[in-house]
Amino acid sequence: MSCEYTKMIIGMDDTDSREGMCTTYLCALLKDELRSFAKLISEPILVRLNPTIPYKTRGNAAVALLVECGDPERIEDHVAGKVGSMACLDNENTNPGIVFLTEDRFGDAKDKLSDFFRQAVKDVITIGEAKELASELSINYRIFKNGRGLIGALSACGAMLDSRWDHTYEYIAYRKMDSWCTCRSVDEPSVFEADRQTYPDTWDTVDIKNNTIVCVPHSGDPVLYGIRGKDAPSVERAASFISSEPVDRICIFRTNQGTDMHLIPVSEISDIEEMHSYILEGNVFSEPVTIRGGHTIFSLKDIKGGIIDCAAFEPTKNFRDLVRNLIPGDRVVVYGSVTERTVNIEKMKIVGLVSKYEVRNPPCPLCGKRMKSAGSGQGYRCRKCGTSSMFAERFEVKRDVTCGFYEVPPCARRHLAKQLLRFEEEDIPVFPSR
Ligand code: ATP
Numbered sequence: 070m071s072c073e074y075t076k077m078i079i080g081m082d083d084t085d086s087r088e089g090m091c092t093t094y095l096c097a098l099l100k101d102e103l104r105s106f107a108k109l110i111s112e113p114i115l116v117r118l119n120p121t122i123p124y125k126t127r128g129n130a131a132v133a134l135l136v137e138c139g140d141p142e143r144i145e146d147h148v149a150g151k152v153g154s155m156a157c158l159d160n161e162n163t164n165p166g167i168v169f170l171t172e173d174r175f176g177d178a179k180d181k182l183s184d185f186f187r188q189a190v191k192d193v194i195t196i197g198e199a200k201e202l203a204s205e206l207s208i209n210y211r212i213f214k215n216g217r218g219l220i221g222a223l224s225a226c227g228a229m230l231d232s233r234w235d236h237t238y239e240y241i242a243y244r245k246m247d248s249w250c251t252c253r254s255v256d257e258p259s260v261f262e263a264d265r266q267t268y269p270d271t272w273d274t275v276d277i278k279n280n281t282i283v284c285v286p287h288s289g290d291p292v293l294y295g296i297r298g299k300d301a302p303s304v305e306r307a308a309s310f311i312s313s314e315p316v317d318r319i320c321i322f323r324t325n326q327g328t329d330m331h332l333i334p335v336s337e338i339s340d341i342e343e344m345h346s347y348i349l350e351g352n353v354f355s356e357p358v359t360i361r362g363g364h365t366i367f368s369l370k371d372i373k374g375g376i377i378d379c380a381a382f383e384p385t386k387n388f389r390d391l392v393r394n395l396i397p398g399d400r401v402v403v404y405g406s407v408t409e410r411t412v413n414i415e416k417m418k419i420v421g422l423v424s425k426y427e428v429r430n431p432p433c434p435l436c437g438k439r440m441k442s443a444g445s446g447q448g449y450r451c452r453k454c455g456t457s458s459m460f461a462e463r464f465e466v467k468r469d470v471t472c473g474f475y476e477v478p479p480c481a482r483r484h485l486a487k488q489l490l491r492f493e494e495e496d497i498p499v500f501p502s503r
Pocket of ligand 1: 082083084085086091092093118119122124125126127128129130131163164188189190191192193194195216217218219220221222
C-alpha cells in the first residue's frame with residue numbers, strides 16, 4: 070500500500086500560565102514525540118510578538134514546527150491531545166490555539182500569513198480578525214476556550230512560511246518534570262565560562278557589569294536555561310560548558326529575538342499609538358528626574374512640538390546614569406515600546422549634546438579672588454578691593470556623556486531588542502552594555 074507524504078506546519082500559542090508550563094516546552098516535547106510518525110524538516114521556530122500585549126504570560130512567544138508525515142490526522146489528534154492535557158486550561162488567561170497548515174495550503178497562505186506575522190509583532194490584533202483570516206484561507210485550526218492563541222499560532226505559521234526576516238538562535242534546556250517549580254541548580258561559574266568562551270557569538274547569557282546570570286529564569290516554568298546567539302553551533306557550544314541539574318530535553322529555535330522587528334520608525338509624536346514600539350528622534354525637553362521606585366524619566370520634544378515622556382525604568386540599572394546626564398536641548402533617538410504615553414527605552418542614540426553652563430561668583434578684576442554676594446539682588450562685591458559687579462560669571466562645564474549608541478544592560482533586555490553588537494558599523498560610536 071503506497072503512502073502519500075505531505076508537509077505540515079504546526080503553529081501553537083497560549084498554553085501556559087504564570088504558575089507553570091511554557092509553550093516552547095510543548096513544542097520541544099512534540100518535536101521529540103512526533104519523531105515516531107513524522108519527520109522534522111526544519112528548525113523549530115520561536116517568535117516573539119508585540120511585547121506590549123496585556124494577555125501575555127511573560128514574553129509573548131508563539132512556536133511552529135514543520136514536519137513531513139503520512140497521516141496528518143494522526144498528527145492533529147496527537148498535538149491537540151497533548152495541548153488539551155498539558156495546557157494550563159484552568160487559568161482564565163490561557164486560551165490555546167493550534168494551527169495545522171498542510172502543504173496544499175502553503176501557496177495561498179504564504180503572503181497573508183507572513184503579513185499577519187509582521188502585524189502581530191508590531192500591532193494589536195483581535196481574535197475575530199484571526200478567525201476571519203483562518204476561514205478566508207481555509208486553514209484548519211483548533212482552539213480552546215476563547216481561542217486567543219490562534220493569533221500567535223497563525224503568526225508562527227507565517228514566520229515558518231516566510232524566511233525573509235532577520236533571525237537569531239536560542240538553545241533552551243528544559244527541566245525534568247519532577248523538578249518543576251523547585252529551585253534551579255545551575256553551576257554559576259560554568260555559565261560565566263560559557264559566556265567567556267562564546268561571546269560575542271552568543272549574548273545575554275550573563276550580565277558582567279551587574280554580576281548576574283541572565284539565561285536562567287526564576288519562574289515555575291520548565292525552562293532550565295536559554296542561550297541566545299548568532300547561529301545553532303554557537304549556542305550549542307555555549308551550552309556544552311554549562312553544568313547543571315539533569316536536563317530533560319533541549320530544543321534549538323530559530324527566532325526573531327534580538328532583531329528589533331517590533332520597532333516602527335516615526336517622525337512625529339502625534340503619530341504614536343499606545344501598545345506599539347517606535348524609533349523616535351527628538352530633543353530632550355525636560356531635565357531627567359528620578360521618581361519613587363528608581364525610574365528615571367525625561368520628556369522628549371519632536372520637530373512639530375509634540376512631547377512624550379521617555380523612561381529608563383529601575384531594572385535598567387546603570388543605564389539610568391546615562392539618562393540622568395542628559396540635559397534639555399540634547400538630541401537623541403529613543404528605541405522602545407509605548408504604554409501609558411511613556412516610551413520604555415530599550416536603546417538610545419545620543420546624536421547631539423548641547424553645551425552645559427553653570428554660574429559662579431565673578432572674580433575681582435584687581436585681586437582675582439571670587440567676590441562675595443552683596444545681598445539679595447545687589448550683585449557681588451570684593452570686600453578687600455571694594456570692586457563690585459552686578460553679574461555672576463557663566464562658565465562651561467564638561468559633559469559626563471558623549472555622543473554614541475547605548476543600550477540597557479542584558480539583565481533588562483527585552484526579547485525583541487536588537488543588541489548593539491548585532492549592528493553593522495555606524496558612523497556614531499557604539500557602546501555595548503559591557
Ligand atoms: P510565554 O512567553 O511564557 O510562552 P506568553 O508571554 O507567550 O507566554 P501567551 O500565554 O502566549 O503569553 O499569551 C499571549 C496571547 O496574546 C496569546 O493568546 C497570543 O495569541 C496573543 N497575542 C500575541 N500577539 C498579539 C497581538 N499582536 N495582538 C493581539 N493578541 C496577541
